[in-house]
Amino acid sequence: MPELPEVETVVRGLQNTVVGESIIDLEVPWEKALVADDPYESIVGKSITGIRRRAKYIIIDLDQGALLVHLRMTGKLTPVAPEKHVTVMLHFETGNTLYFQDTRKFGRMEYVNNPMEKLAHLGPEPLADDFTPEVFYKMLRSKNRQIKPLLLDQTFLAGLGNIYVDEALFQAGIQPLSIAASIPKRQSMSLHAAIQSILSASIKAQGTTILNFSHGENESGTYQAALQVYGRKDEPCLVCETPITKITVGQRGTHFCSSCQSLFKAKR
DNA sequence: CGGCCATCCTGCACGC
């Protein structure tokens, strides 16, 4: 499940591979994966001038417009031909090809004229300089919502997914059902620090690779070894040995330690 | 506004 660190890893990996390539043809085995009024007209003939990340989106800049890629759960962008589940292929003048592969077919590649305009609804980047502990505390204070779904809301904060939210809340000692506005300053500071340190550490480890259904995976991250609660239902908490609890919060599997994480209830 | 549900897809873990 690609979250911010995984997307960052993909972007860094493709930096030296696709920038400078000219697109001379495209194939779309799964039509829904490519969103554009006239795909051939808008994409073929253009060159890739850069590749960058915003939240969980990959922005492939073209000499006019850009391709916005969201991998969702199982998407991959690779220059190496996958065996199956290829949804889009970009063929380059050099003879190289960029493959969009996606087992569950939820991922999308969209041609847009102005990528930043299209992503204007997103909240702040959790690793940006102006996302300070003070700013975060103020953001939380105005929200009467459960902290877990709030952190997953990309318009509130952009880039976190289910795995890293569970990990950050554990590290900060905050129970996932806690109401954001009720979280004290001390714990809010701690959550901010947890989000930044976990994301940074995961980027350094090239992301998390949950044992999945892709065979020849040659670029897997190693952060899964550092997970404290995610996927550890009924296993002992690494701090206090209380079995890890798994519940559903906002339709998402949610892992936490009932002893280490405090519930901050709504004020009245 | 906030919470809940369905939708999109496939593969895998289950129970029998």
Place this chain on the structure above:
DNA sequence: TGCGTGCAGGATGGCC
């Protein structure tokens, strides 16, 4: 062994 069922999950849109 093989079948059926349920589940996982990011984002969106609809409903109350």
